[in-house]
Amino acid sequence: MKSILILGLGLIGGSLAKAIKESGLEYRIHAYDPDQLSLENALNDKSIDEAVDEIETILQIEDLSLVMLCSSIDNTIENLKFLKAIDEKTLFVSLASSLSSINDFAKTEGIKNIIFTHPISGSHKSGYENASPNLFNQKNVISVNVNNLQKNQIHEIEKIWSSIGSNIINMSVDDHERFLMFTSHLPHLIAYTTMLSIDDEVDISKFSAGGLKDFLRIAESNPDLWADIFSSNSKNLKVGSEIFINNLNKIINLFEDPETLKELLAKIRNKKQKL
Numbered sequence: 001m002k003s004i005l006i007l008g009l010g011l012i013g014g015s016l017a018k019a020i021k022e023s024g025l026e027y028r029i030h031a032y033d034p035d036q037l038s039l040e041n042a043l044n045d046k047s048i049d050e051a052v053d054e055i056e057t058i059l060q061i062e063d064l065s066l067v068m069l070c071s072s073i074d075n076t077i078e079n080l081k082f083l084k085a086i087d088e089k090t091l092f093v094s095l096a097s098s099l100s101s102i103n104d105f106a107k108t109e110g111i112k113n114i115i116f117t118h119p120i121s122g123s124h125k126s127g128y129e130n131a132s133p134n135l136f137n138q139k140n141v142i143s144v145n146v147n148n149l150q151k152n153q154i155h156e157i158e159k160i161w162s163s164i165g166s167n168i169i170n171m172s173v174d175d176h177e178r179f180l181m182f183t184s185h186l187p188h189l190i191a192y193t194t195m196l197s198i199d200d201e202v203d204i205s206k207f208s209a210g211g212l213k214d215f216l217r218i219a220e221s222n223p224d225l226w227a228d229i230f231s232s233n234s235k236n237l238k239v240g241s242e243i244f245i246n247n248l249n250k251i252i253n254l255f256e257d258p259e260t261l262k263e264l265l266a267k268i269r270n271k272k273q274k275l
Helices: 011-023 036-045 055-060 073-083 100-109 151-163 173-197 210-220 223-232 234-252 258-273
Strands: 003-007 028-032 064-069 091-094 114-119 140-144 167-170
Touching (some): 003 011, 003 073, 028 036, 028 055, 064 151, 073 091, 073 100, 091 151, 100 223, 114 151, 173 210, 173 234
Antiparallel strands (some): 114 140
16 A cells, blocks of 8 residues: 655644545555644544654655645755655655745755645644644645656646545646735735734724624734745745735825725725626
């Protein structure tokens, strides 16, 4: 039986392990995470078959087909420094939300047996305790084949995503980083900044309705994860931030011209309603 290694048993890695087990695909699932409690819980749930206590023992796993990189960007790069010695027949699969830093490192190190598959799903909650086998069901997965791997090399990972209910969309690195900046990274940055901007004397629980709470929900996301993402996609995020600031100033400058402001806000509303 082929083996899969999941590096990082948080929300994404834990959900992936559970989804693969429920799909009926025949794999022996190994997992590594520095949090021993997550490993113990996954073993008790039968989401994984074996816990890897030391990362150095990974090279001893027999018939290792896929290494699913589900930890933070910085941790993924650190792990790849050691795991690049692995057999080239084993495919590294990164699930990171931003690809630039990992891709740059892989190119520098000559790691060609790697593909990026970013699931467009998640939660502001983190950790194995929030993992769900349905997290990826009927969700898109962006596949970025940076090294033009052959169909037979990526068939296995595509089969896994399809088997757990995901729809695969192929995309370039540049398009991924730009599109996700607008749809995910910039909104998170704005939510964090909005939370930072609210005066500490303002009791949000008393003086806000559901709209603000919904908007600020993503400001509860894992700070380590999002610091990594902001840094990795900083080039695009700086451009997006400039666009946002320019549009914010455009609206502010219309405060004294309510009729034109109404027209602009109506256009914005119509744009949203067409989504």
